[in-house]
Amino acid sequence: MNRREFVALMGVLGLGGLTACGGEPDVSGSFDGDVLVIGAGAAGMSAAHFLERAGVNVTVLEAGPAHGGRIKTVRDFVDFPIPLGGEWLHTDATELDALVDRTDHGITMAAYKPTDETGYWSGGEYTLETEDPDSDLKFVGRTWLDVFDEFIVPSIADRMRFGVVVDTVDHSGDRIVVTAEDGSTYEADRLVVTVPIVALRDQMTFTPDLPEEMRTTLDEADVWGGFKAFVEFDEQFYPTTLVLDGKNTDDGQHIYYDASYGQDSDRKVLGMFSVGTGSEPYREAQAEGRLIELILADLDPIFDGRPSATYVQHIHQDWNAEPHIHMAYLADNADWQTPRRLSNPIDDRIFFAGSSYIKTIDGWSMVHLAARAGREAVDQILS
Numbered sequence: 204m205n206r207r208e209f210v211a212l213m214g215v216l217g218l219g220g221l222t223a224c225g226g227e228p229d230v231s232g233s234f235d236g237d238v239l240v241i242g243a244g245a246a247g248m249s250a251a252h253f254l255e256r257a258g259v260n261v262t263v264l265e266a267g268p269a270h271g272g273r274i275k276t277v278r279d280f281v282d283f284p285i286p287l288g289g290e291w292l293h294t295d296a297t298e299l300d301a302l303v304d305r306t307d308h309g310i311t312m313a314a315y316k317p318t319d320e321t322g323y324w325s326g327g328e329y330t331l332e333t334e335d336p337d338s339d340l341k342f343v344g345r346t347w348l349d350v351f352d353e354f355i356v357p358s359i360a361d362r363m364r365f366g367v368v369v370d371t372v373d374h375s376g377d378r379i380v381v382t383a384e385d386g387s388t389y390e391a392d393r394l395v396v397t398v399p400i401v402a403l404r405d406q407m408t409f410t411p412d413l414p415e416e417m418r419t420t421l422d423e424a425d426v427w428g429g430f431k432a433f434v435e436f437d438e439q440f441y442p443t444t445l446v447l448d449g450k451n452t453d454d455g456q457h458i459y460y461d462a463s464y465g466q467d468s469d470r471k472v473l474g475m476f477s478v479g480t481g482s483e484p485y486r487e488a489q490a491e492g493r494l495i496e497l498i499l500a501d502l503d504p505i506f507d508g509r510p511s512a513t514y515v516q517h518i519h520q521d522w523n524a525e526p527h528i529h530m531a532y533l534a535d536n537a538d539w540q541t542p543r544r545l546s547n548p549i550d551d552r553i554f555f556a557g558s559s560y561i562k563t564i565d566g567w568s569m570v571h572l573a574a575r576a577g578r579e580a581v582d583q584i585l586s
């Protein structure tokens with residue numbers, strides 16, 4: 204069973220968005236030690252926020268120069284923020300209440316409508332169809348990063364340390380000792396690891412080593428690369444979603460979509476989302492300086508040259524080339540047990556949380572699940 208089948212099954216069983224399981228952390232325990240969190244993405248920020256709220260001394264060590272990880276955002280492309288990684292909320296909007304730790308957040312979401320059109324380009328033929336709308340929700344005037352910036356970051360801003368590239372974790376003694384590439388060391392009683400699984404597998408050393416089952420699961424995990432591009436045009440010749448024949452396979456997903464959908468803006472921005480094998484040609488084209496030529500070559504035959512005639516500007520994000528990330532996410536068709544196995548703590552002192560480390564599993568590779576995993580790690584520390 205893959206990620207999409209798993210999510211669908213959870214929906215059928217009425218178990219999608221298990222907010223109650225990941226809701227308020229149980230703060231009844233008496234833990235009063237120090238906690239280190241490695242990584243300031245959705246999971247790390249969420250864990251730090253709930254630890255801080257419980258009065259625990261927490262420090263977040265982030266390798267990059269800023270927080271966010273795979274919810275990185277560009278603000279100066281057009282007049283609304285552009286999400287370079289996680290973009291949609293893939294569950295019920297009520298999940299946001301638990302995520303931002305309040306109900307009066309006022310976050311506006313745009314839902315897709317039955318009248319929205321999907322374009323299919325196959326064998327030189329272009330057809331437009333209306334279908335049951337996708338249940339995914341799009342943030343209006345915000346990105347996932349803005350949600351964290353508004354509701355989570357204020358409580359933990361002074362707890363985050365940037366440019367700290369952790370490379371060793373020594374948990375052989377009473378205290379856990381974490382050492383960074385620059386030789387700096389940090390000690391704590393508990394550790395929450397939230398780095399992407401490629402970083403955990405290839406870049407961090409543990410003493411004693413990670414448990415054998417975890418090493419095997421990491422080695423066998425099927426990871427997808429990923430690429431996004433956003434292209435501004437002078438006119439909207441494209442539908443809400445555009446699917447090109449042969450580009451969507453079991454080994455990856457590729458769509459063009461209206462990135463301005465639901466925004467309070469007249470700017471016309473087409474998004475390209477590509478993960479897995481389908482993203483490779485775009486990554487190569489970008490490296491060779493011909494990305495926009497490749498994208499326009501996809502679009503011009505469908506729309507009679509309007510794309511080239513109305514092109515304004517574009518930006519891109521190659522997640523494989525992103526320092527400290529090196530991947531998009533755990534593949535949709537990965538073994539569904541992978542995230543659960545990777546979430547097993549070590550000696551009830553080292554916890555793993557993130558979009559590939561999920562204890563209460565109803566999917567993987569999604570922002571809300573990463574944040575929920577962060578909350579669940581806190582739950583375990585405090586219990």
Ligand SMILES: Cc1cc2nc3c(=O)[nH]c(=O)nc-3n(C[C@H](O)[C@H](O)[C@H](O)COP(=O)(O)OP(=O)(O)OC[C@H]3O[C@@H](n4cnc5c(N)ncnc54)[C@H](O)[C@@H]3O)c2cc1C
Nearest residue numbers: 242244245246266272273289290291369527557558569570
């Ligand atoms: C192209 C793309 C599109 C996506 N679309 C969606 C979507 O629409 N909806 C959705 O819900 N999800 C989407 N996702 C998935 C979602 O973005 C991620 O699952 C989620 O943001 C991951 O959060 P995380 O905290 O687990 O990991 P990350 O965000 O990767 O955070 C981990 C952090 O650890 C840091 N780090 C790494 N190594 C070290 C080290 N050695 N020392 C210290 N720090 C380190 C990294 O710099 C990073 O900041 C998408 C992802 C991609 C790439």
